[in-house]
Amino acid sequence: MKLLLKFAVAGALVAGSTVAQAADKLTFYCSAQEDWCQLMTKEFSAATGIKVNMTRKSSGETFAQIKAESSNPKGDIWWGGTGDPHLQAAEEGLTMAYKSSMRSELQDWALRQAESANDKTIGIYSGALGYGYNEDLLKKNNLSVPACWKDLLKPEYKGHVQMANPNSSGTAYTTLATMVQLFGEDQGFEFMRGLNKNINQYTKSGSAPIKSAAKGENTIGIVFMHDAVKQAVSGFPIKVVAPCEGTGYEIGSMSIIEGARNPDSAKKFYDWALSAAAQSLALQVKAYQVPSNNGSKTSPSAPDLSSIKLIDYDFKKYGSSSERKRLLKKWDTEVYAQ
Amino acid sequence: MISALTGHYHRNPTVMLWLMVGLFSSILLPWYGIEDGFFDLEWIIDGYPLDSDFAPLFFLLGQGEKLWLTPLIMPFFFAFFALTLPQRSSAFSWALIIGGGLGLIWMCGQGLSIGIRGWQIASLQELFGPLDERQFGMGYGAILYFASCLFLFSTGLAEQRGTMGDKFIIGMICFVVMLVGIFVFYPIIKLIILAFIDEQNAYSLSLFWEKISDSRIWSLGCVFAERRCGVAWNTVFMATIVGFLTTTLGLVFALLVTRTNLRYRRIFRAISIIPLITPPFVIGLAIILLFGLSGVVSTTISDIFGLTPTRWVYGLPGIVIAQTLAYTPIAFLVLIGVVESVSPSLEEAGLTLRANPSQVFQTVSLPLIRPGLANAFLLGFIESMADFGNPLVLGGNYDVLSTEIFFAIVGAQYDQGRAAVLALVLLSFTLAAFYIQRFWLGRKSYTTITGKGDSGYNMKLPPLLSRTVIFVGSSWAFFTIVIYSIIVYGSFVEMWGLDNSLTFKHYITAFSVSIEENGIQWTGSAWNSFSTTFMIAAIAAPLTAAIGLVTAYLLTRHNFRGKNAFEFGTMLSFAIPGTVIGVSYILAFNVPPIEITGTGIILIVSFVFRNMPVGVRSGVAAMSQIDKSLDESSLTLGAGSFHTFTKIVLPLLRPAILAALVFSFVRSMTAISAVIFLVSAEYDMATSYIIGRVENNDYGLAIAYSTTLIFLMLLVIILLQIMVGKTVTNRRQAGTETQGGLNVT
Incomplete structure (x- = not known):
């Protein structure tokens, strides 16, 4: 017993001498590209002195994690990644409502995103859907240059087109939902069936088609245009196409996790991430999405949303889990299984 | 205090020890987990021992908090009671078994039914009404208390067996059982339950049936029509091919190293080990760099023969090549042990009886290796089924269970139930293979190192077989070297292909x-x-x-x-x-x-x-x-x-x-x-x-x-x-x- 007491006293002394002032903390789930996440972490820490723990996972993985942790949340803020899982999280009550003072500086679409989720999420960037092709491979195979969605149905592209599987990728689901909205449900699925004949692989991840095009493993990849621009700017022989019929888009979002352990830090991050200064950081890491703050810097290489024909994408309807399940099931049986 | 007790009671050091541990943990250590981490000691100066986040068990109960923990005092009474009884009596052992058992059961019961949001189980909520209080995970106190109950229980069990009971052995058995139960069975049971739960959190057999009979899992469309096959069959087919190839190559390597006169054959051993220590994806990447649409080999061949390169490597062929590279070493390591343990005296006996080397090989050596072959096959089969990295990189449109599970959870459908069902299918396949391996091949004596002498050298291979083995082995080894050269080279290239x-x-x-x-x-x-x-x-x-x-x-x-x-x-x-x-x-x-x-x-x-x-x-x-x-x-x-x-x-x-x-x-x-x-x-x-x-x-x-x-x-x-x-x-x-x-x- 005496010995134990000695241990306890010694332990207390050691602990007393080493305990530091508890600093503010933030657990940050990031669903953008790795270097962007790291830059955001570093700059936010530098600006506020808050110690940030960042985990980078794709938006799907992060959603799964937040859902699994819902009865005991570990994360505080979730930044980046396509809007649908953020909307779904809002729908399932995994994230909490917050009205930032930065709202006045934001573009309309960012606020519409917040509206459709009862303020549980907000738009931080957006990007239009399109496709990119590998110039060298196109020439090598004597293929004509595509300009519209319907061009991709031409028999000459058989085995040259790649897109992700909408069951596993938010990008591909956006493609499916875009076609349904652009051509109507019947014609949209007719298009997907025609496209299916030319597809060489349904990849798992959304941006994989353009990455494999960049490496010369594929000719045409259906992706978000900023992903294609990034490959082109990196020096790969990629050309970006904004389809002539018009196209859908995503709104990259940010949400505060319900039951966050450090809600104040999360709100500070939220406000900061909506500022023009924070959003301008994207250019340093070749992220060519359109920022939601009106005052942010943009790159001349970035696709100009105002010059692209955008459809009136219904995020509320096509982001809901029932509509999503219905479309995916239909795609599985009528397109993929054929 | 201890001497006072022992003077009065019967001395049983094990019981004394674990009783002390139990008391120590409930009186001195924080019962619940510390949020800032297991090794953080800030709690000592932050409200301990009265703050309910840091309070030990007795302090909690003394302050009238978390009263559902009260029955946890019972084991102490039983243990004290046991110490008053004569040892070797059945009452002594029963007191320990009941006391320790009560503690264990109550710990599990309350831990699983009361959580962070009060009651965890809906029926309990209906029975007792909503619970305002909540509890976090186990901390130092609860863990040690649990251990103390466990070992009191095991000591009781050991005492019951009289002189046959070895306290240490039985304690160890209980300990291992407990660990495996908590860290292997409990998570799997949680997963299985998930497969039966629908979106409203209710149990549903029909939903389970609907999910498990899904044609995306079991369709045989690729056999009877121009459609896709289900992931289950894809996976089995892939694993069978890989199991067969790795076993064959493993045997070739094993024979090459032990039964031929090839110089430098030790190098083969080294080469065959490297894939074991290769991180996932790397082999897949190297294969793309070689055989992909713009791969080195593909473009060279198409330039020479004027062919159009294709994407043949994406899909089953690519996965099979990568997995065969990765898992041949496992087959090799299993088989080399078996090949070497074939007793030289048996082969010598065959030769002495005037059989020629190839007869001896076919009738003596090979039959003795056979169980090893089956073993190696099943290992390759299981490894291939469980592999995740290679199908992810090279899978193309060839879906297999491991990646499907991953994307059922992280993909756009967020369907944990489907993931659980797919996981069950995969688990039942691997378990079936495992079961066959265990009970079909498991019963065999492996005693080869004894005090007795067993000298001699194993016979070399017959010449024709020897040449075949050297040819196949060297080709595969050369292929492995090419793959790894690409890997090392690739790490020094600015941007591959560009x-x-x-x-x-x-x-x-x-x-x-x-x-x-x-x-x-x-x-x-x-x-x-x-x-x-x-x-x-x-x-x-x-x-x-x-x-x-x-x-x-x-x-x-x-x-x-x-x-x-x-x-x-x-x-x-x-x-x-x-x-x-x-x-x-x-x-x-x-x-x-x-x-x-x-x-x-x-x-x-x-x-x-x-x-x-x-x-x-x-x-x-x-x-x-x-x-x-x-x-x-x-x-x-x-x-x-x-x-x-x-x-x-x-x-x-x-x-x-x-x-x-x-x-x-x-x-x-x-x-x-x-x-x-x-x-x-x-x-x-x-x-x-x-x-x-x-x-x-x-x-x-x-x-x-x-x-x-x-x-x-x-x-x-x-x-x-x-x-x-x-x-x-x-x-x-x-x-x-x-x-x-x-x-x-």
Whole structure:
């Protein structure tokens, strides 16, 4: 017993001498590209002195994690990644409502995103859907240059087109939902069936088609245009196409996790991430999405949303889990299984 | 205080010890987990012992908080009561069994039914009404208390068996059973339950049926029509091919190394080991760089013959090539042990009876190898089914279960129920294969090291076979070398396919170090995950070896009821694919009573229990090779059992210890499928960092990092080999070396 007491006293002394002032903390789930996440972490820490723990996972993985942790949340803020899982999280009550003072500086679409989720999420960037092709491979195979969605149905592209599987990728689901909205449900699925004949692989991840095009493993990849621009700017022989019929888009979002352990830090991050200064950081890491703050810097290489024909994408309807399940099931049986 | 007690009561040191531990943990240690981490000591000055977050059990109850914990005092009364009874009486043992058992049951019951949001189970809520209070995960106090109840219980069990009962052995059995129950069975049960739950959180058999009979799983469309086959059949088909190929090549290598006169054949051994220490994705990437649409080989061939390159490598062919490269070493390590253990005297007998070498090979050697072949096949089959990295990179449109599970959870459908169902399908396949392996091949005596002499050399191969083996073996070895040259070269190329100039850029980005005023700055982007990975692997490896060897000791040297079930339980996790482990761990350990997600502990635990079967198998193999007569003679000559264990058994176990250490270390460094679910901000692992790079088209960095890992693991293996040392027997040298690798039987 005496010995134990000695241990306890010694332990207390050691602990007393080493305990530091508890600093503010933030657990940050990031669903953008790795270097962007790291830059955001570093700059936010530098600006506020808050110690940030960042985990980078794709938006799907992060959603799964937040859902699994819902009865005991570990994360505080979730930044980046396509809007649908953020909307779904809002729908399932995994994230909490917050009205930032930065709202006045934001573009309309960012606020519409917040509206459709009862303020549980907000738009931080957006990007239009399109496709990119590998110039060298196109020439090598004597293929004509595509300009519209319907061009991709031409028999000459058989085995040259790649897109992700909408069951596993938010990008591909956006493609499916875009076609349904652009051509109507019947014609949209007719298009997907025609496209299916030319597809060489349904990849798992959304941006994989353009990455494999960049490496010369594929000719045409259906992706978000900023992903294609990034490959082109990196020096790969990629050309970006904004389809002539018009196209859908995503709104990259940010949400505060319900039951966050450090809600104040999360709100500070939220406000900061909506500022023009924070959003301008994207250019340093070749992220060519359109920022939601009106005052942010943009790159001349970035696709100009105002010059692209955008459809009136219904995020509320096509982001809901029932509509999503219905479309995916239909795609599985009528397109993929054929 | 102790002497006062013992003066009065009957002295039973084990009971005294665990009673003291129990009291100590409930009076002094914080009952619940500390939010800031297991090793954080801030609680001592922050409201302890009265603050309910940090209060020990008795302080909680004294303040009228968490009253559902009150029955946990009962075990103490029973233990005190037991001490008043005469030892060896059945009342004494029953008092301990009931007391300890009560504590265990109540701990589990309250832990599972009351959680962070009050009642966890709806029916309890209806019965008792809503509960305002809540509780977090177990802390130091609760863990030690649990251990104390466990060992009081096991002491009771041991006493009940009278003089036959060995307290230590029975305690160890209970301990291992408890660990396996918590860290293998509990998560799996959580997962299975999930497969039966619908979106409204109600149990639904019809939904389960609908999900499991899905045509996407079982369709045979590719056989009867131009449609896709279900993932289940795809997976089985792939695993069968890979099992067949790895077994064949493994046998070729084993024969090449042991039965031919080829010079430099030792090099083959080294070459065949390298894939074991290669991080996932790397082989897949190298195959794309060689055979992809714009791969080196593809473009060269198409230039020469004027063919149009195709994407043939994406899909089944690519997966099969990559997996065969990766898993042939496992077959090799299994088979080389078997090939070498074929007793030379049997072959010599055949030759003496005037059979020619090829007759002897066909009628004596091959039949003796046959069980090994089946074993190697099943291992390749299981590994291929559980593989995640290669199908992810090379799968193309060929869907298999492991990736489907992953994307059912992280994909756009977020369908945990489907993931659970797919996981069950995969689990039942691997379990079936495992069951066949265990019960069809498991019953065999492995005793080959005895005190008796068994000298002689194994026969060489007949000439024609020898030439075939050398040809096939060398070709495959050459292919392996090409793959690894591509990997090393790729880590020095600026940007593959675009700018082939050589550079150190990737290594500098990953591992740069700068010296500044306040010491060394680890500025490279990979250091964080690198040090975490190394630390976690270094902690997990000895734990795996220890628990594996203890289990092996129990299995080989002791008989007890339920031994078969015990053995099956300890081996089960080998058949559980990593993806399944990852998902089920998240489900089980994110909520009280055991709350360890987001810590390094969950990674360590997952590695220890994932790799434990290898520790057990290598321990069992080694211990059943050591004739009991060695122990007995040592005992007869007057050495105590402790002395016998340390001087006789342990030195002979060195290869097994080494095997367990190396395997566990390597697996922890290269595992990906479970890890990807369990990494967190603070504990990021190398493999998950590498995936991020691959996703980002950053092949150079990914390959540079992987190359560094390969060399690091080689270094560690060599160091371990030196530290642990070799078993020295008077037999042929080769016989001992093989056990240094992986020895799953």
